[in-house]
Amino acid sequence: MAYSDFSLTEVREKLSLSLINNRLFENSLPIQPSKWLNETLNLSLDFALKSGSEKARSEFIVAPILLEMERINDRKFAIYSGKNLDADKERGLTGECDFILSKGAISYTLETPIFALVEAKKNDVESGLGQCIAQMYGAQLVNLKNPKQQIDTIYGCVTTGERWQFLKLVNQVVSIDSDRYYINEIEKIIGCLQTILSLYLTEI
Known part of the structure; x- marks a missing residue:
């Protein structure tokens, strides 16, 4: 079993x-994209x-x-694409992630994951929610193994490219x-992405 095998039920x-439904970005302000x-x-x-x-x-x-978010934030976080996030193989919390964002500079090891992004299969956002939540939980476990990190909130997103669905994990509540x-x-x-990143990057 791997991240991609998880459903919402699992x-x-x-x-x-x-699992609960909530408005996550009521106070988020829109940010205009760059010309690029x-x-x-x-x-x-x-x-x-x-x-x-x-x-x-x-x-x-x-x-x-x-990359736009990286530019806005002066490269204070790392973007990993196709990187394995091995948190707990026995529980199926392992496998390749479409995108993972991590605090700090990019390195060979993924040490401080803060955000997981899953590309929805067959343009179906709902089908990717289980996978994304499993990756968020895996990120939480990785951070718990590092005593220097005190990160209790992990964010995620499932996207078709056209539609974007955000999630938040705190302790055992998604x-x-x-x-x-x-x-x-x-x-x-x-604006939503910047709200997320600002929670972590202000600590750097």
């Missing part, structure tokens, strides 16, 4: 997590969405948005954002 039963991101998405968005390819959405939508965000309101997505 994260409740096997990981003993509670606007031009990049204008060129690639239609192709990436119509291709039906997870790889295309990853390369032409998700990666540019994460909050699934009751608001939905869409790529045609990119300033709201950037």
